[in-house]
Amino acid sequence: MASRRQLNEEEILDALERDSDIEEDYENDAEDAVECVVEKIRPAKSKVIARNDTGVENATEVEEDIEDIEDFEELELPEISEEAIAGVAAEWLNSSDILRENAISLEETPVIQCTKKKEIKWKTRMACTFKSDKIQFTAPPADGNTTERTPYSFFVKYLDDEFFVKAVYYTNIYATQKGDLNFKPCTADEIRVLIAQHIMMSCFKLPRVRMYYDRRWNLTFFSNSMTSNRFYSLGKRLHLTDISARPSGCKDRLFKVRPIIEQVRQRLQELPLEENLCVDEQIIPFKGKFMAKQFIKGKPCPWGIKVYFLCGKSGMPYDFIIYQGSSTPLDDIVVKTDRDIYAAGTVRSNRFANPPLPDKNVMSKRGRGSAVQCIKENEKVIFIRWYDNKVVNLASNFVGIGTADKARRWDKDSQGYIEVFRPEVVRLYNESMGGVDLLHQMI
Incomplete structure (x- = not known):
C-alpha cells in the first residue's frame, strides 16, 4: 500500500504552473477547432432572394466570400407582421372543410382551474341541506308530435342526409388518393346499407363476416341488399374525413371518426334534460389494436374503450366523452364550473x-x-x-x-x-x- 506524504511549497507551485499551461493549450486547441468548423461551413457563394415592390422574386449571387462569421449578423431579414401570419394560417385552414370545422385554437382551449390541496381548509360543524332558491328545475314541455315513430325516423335524427353526403365524398377521395382504379364510386344509399348491415351484425353476432352471406344460414337481408365483395370493398375504403388534411399538432386519436361522434353528441345535447342526472363510465368491449384502449381490473369486460356518459335517471343519454388519456379533448361546457348545479x-x-x-x-x-x-x-x-x-x-x-x-x-x-x-x-x-x-x- 502506497504511503501518502504532504507536498512542500515548491512542489505545489510547480503543479499550479503545469495546470495553467494545460489550460492555455486547451483554449488554443478549442480556437483551432472553431476555425476549422467555420472554414467548413463558410460558403464560397451565397444566394440572396429579394422581393421587389411588384411581388416578383429576384435572385442575385454574391461573388465575394464571407470573411468572418460575424458578417451574418449584418444581414437584415424582412419583418413578418402578425397580420401576414394570420392570413397564411387562414388560407391554410380554408383549404379543407375538415380543418375549418375541427381546428382548435390554443387560446380557445379550455383550461381547468382547480383549487390546490394546500389551499383547501376544512372546519367541523353541522351542515344541513342548504339549497339555493335561485336554482329551480322547469320540466320540459310534452312532445306534441303525434306522427308515427319508427326506428328509421329516430336514426335519421342522429345521422342526417348531409352526413352521408360527406361520407360519400371522403370515401371516394380516399380511393382516389390510394390510386385504386378498380373501385366504383359509392353512393349515399350504399353507405346507409353498409351501416345498416353492421347494425344487424351486432344483433346476430356470428363469428365470421362471411357467414352472414352463407346460404346455409338463410340471412337473405345481407345478400339481397349488397354483395359480399362490395361490402368488403366499401368497408376497406370508408372514410369520414380527409386524412391528408390532418393538422400537424392534432393529438386526437379519434380524428378519423370525429365527425360521426360530434354528430351524435350534437343531437343528444338538443334533447330536454331530466332533473336528476348522473355521470359514470362505461366500457365498450374491444381487444383490437387501438391507442385509447383501457384495462380496468374488476370489470366484466376489463379490456375496451372507456366512455363517460351523462345520463338521466331513465337511462337516456344526453352527452358522452370518449376517454383518450391526457389528450382527451374537453369542451367549454364540460370544464365550466360557475354554473348553478347541485352535485x-x-x-x-x-x-x-x-x-x-x-x-x-x-x-x-x-x-x-x-x-x-x-x-x-x-x-x-x-x-x-x-x-x-x-x-x-x-x-x-x-x-x-x-x-x-x-x-x-x-x-x-x-x-x-x-x-x-x-x-x-x-x-x-x-x-x-x-x-x-x-x-x-x-x-
Missing part, C-alpha cells in the same frame, strides 16, 4: 387534502351506520364519511348528513336484515345514480 358523488379523501375526519378503523369501532362530516371554509363543499360495510366518502355542494333515514341492510352475523342509519346525501345519490348502468343494459 354529489363518491370521492377519494386524498384528493381533498385529507379532511380532519376519523379513519376507517375508528369508524368501524363506532359501528355500522356511523357518519361524520366537515365543511370547507368557504362553505361550498361538504365532505361526508359514512360507514356501511366499509367506509364510503362522499362530497356535495348542497347537502350533507341532512335529514337522515333508515336503510335496510343484510347482516352476516345475525343472518337477517337490520336498519342502518343513512345520511340524506347517500339516499339522494342512490336514487339518482344507475342511469348509465341502465343504458348499458338496454344497449
